[in-house]
Amino acid sequence: MMNDKFTNEPNKMDEWLSQIAESAAPNAQFATELERTLRLAHSERSAPGWFRFTRRQTVAALAWTVSLIAFALFMNWAIRMVAPTPTEIPASNETSAPTATALPNATHEAQATLTPDAVGYEWRDTILYLSQPMPRSPAEAKVYLKKFTGQATPEDVLALAQRFGINGEIQHVPSEFPGRTDYIVSGDRRQKLEVRADYYFVYHSNFEELYLDNLSDERARSVADNFLKQHGFDFEYKFERAPEMSGMQFYITPLILGEYAVHFDYMNPWRYEITLDNTGENIIFIGYALEFEELGNFGIITVEEAFQKILDQNPQTGLMEIFNGRGGGGGGSSFLKININETPVVFPSPTPPTIVETPRVEYDPAFTMPTATIESIELAYYVRYPPYVLADPSAGIQYLQPVWRFYGHYSNGDEFEILVQALKEEYLLPEPAPYTPPG
Known part of the structure; x- marks a missing residue:
């Protein structure tokens, strides 16, 4: 019955509730405390959220910050240890890296360039390494006349x-x-x-x-x-x-x-x-x-100049090369005739190489050019092999002459030797010396 009364007379219900609210008179002390509590609550809600950390949250945040700083310092140290340190290339007479040397048949562009590690040199589509520093270069060396x-x-x-x-x-x-x-x-x-x-x-x-x-x-x-x-x-x-x-x-x-x-x-x-x-x-x-x-002392080139002849991409005179391996061997020579008793002959000016357009050669992707390592560098002497002299009617006078000898191996195990004529140009003729090919 009461439910029907409230449902059917909503206006009277509103009036009744209003009368009850107006007649309610709370205690003055209670009202004051309630007002202060609400004001404080409103102030906390209106403050920025990151100010509302507890002590425990603050300590945790500081711990994470210190950990991140320590991790950053560790990564910086690790990168320094792994990354290569740039190396200054010392003078050519102290290390295996020769200085750029002006040669009669060489141009600045033709000289080999160093690889980033300052140990290997670009050489004939591969890398040439030195396993030891250059030896001392004397200014002169003796030349001998061969008997018999x-x-x-x-x-x-x-x-x-x-x-x-x-x-x-x-x-x-x-x-x-x-x-x-x-x-x-x-x-x-x-x-x-x-x-x-x-x-x-x-x-x-x-x-x-x-x-x-x-x-x-x-x-x-x-x-x-x-x-x-x-x-x-x-x-x-x-x-x-x-x-x-x-x-x-x-x-x-x-x-x-x-x-x-x-x-x-x-x-x-x-x-x-x-x-x-x-x-x-x-x-x-x-x-x-x-x-x-013995015929006397004569001026010779330095070991650095000899090495630059080897590195030069243009054809050079005064080199004799040989390689030997499981697949056979071969070699060649561009030695010049010796001229120690005559007036020095002026060599012709070097001719710039002619660039010829050639079809691109496609190599087998599985093939890798072996690298080469020079293991021994020394000043030595060269004289033509006696059987070759005997078989060559144009052999002529034979000299025992100084040479710079470079010996080493390819990474596939083949050995090689390069002899560089050490006599200066003024004691040579611009004519190839007699030579017997291998085989």
Whole structure:
């Protein structure tokens, strides 16, 4: 019944509620406290939200901030440790990086550029590395005239036999060189000397008598040194055991001025082989009978200039190259004739290379050019290989001349050698020296 009354008379309900509200008179103290509470609540809501952190929230925020700063400092240190530090390239006479050198046949654009690590050099579509610094460059070096440049004569053979104490008769035998003659001289006590037409000899102190021993290096050197002095081979030398040979075979490498080795064409050093036993009496001695006459001191280029010739992209004169590997070998030479007794000849001005448009060559994507590393750099001497001289009618005078020798390996294991003529241009002729290609 009451529900029907409220529903059917809404106006009377409004009047009744208004009367109740107006008649309500709250306590004055309660009203004051309520007003203050509402005012404070309104002030907190109107303040910015980031001011309403509790102490716990504030401590957490500070901890996160410190952590982020520490992480940033760690990342900065790590990046400095990983990133490469720029390296200043020192002077060319102190490191493996040569300075730009003005050469007769070189242009500034043609010189190789350094890779970012200042160790490798752009070279023939690959990278050339140096594993050691450049050696010291003397201002001059001696030049020698080679004796015995033609066919070995009976007189020369007998003179060599007498050095070994052989006084027997000389025999003429067919030579492995067409149209030439080899020789054999036999003596008492089973001594024997065989000499080829190009002065290559084999000496037996006691033919067919040799005990199989394994000598120590000290004992072998003592026996070899006594043998050399006894038979007039008075030169300074390097003594070493022959690798991959029996324990009785050793190499004796003569050193010019006690320091510089001599090299023939195609990685062939001038050296003697000696086979001996503990008795010190049974010896086999093999090598080329070479003699030289000193002609004087002459100016040479620096090792840095020689290296720039190797790096130059334009064809250069005065280089001899050879490589050898599992797939075979090859090489070439642009050595010039020597001119030390005549008036210096003016070389023609270098001609800028002609740019020829060629079709682009597409390489197998799987193929990668091997890099090259120079492992040894030295001032040495070069003389043409005696068999080549004997076979070349235009060989002419033969000199023992200074060269800068660069030796190393490709990353695929192949070895290479580059000889650079060291004599300055004023002691050369603008004409290619006689040369015998490999093979």
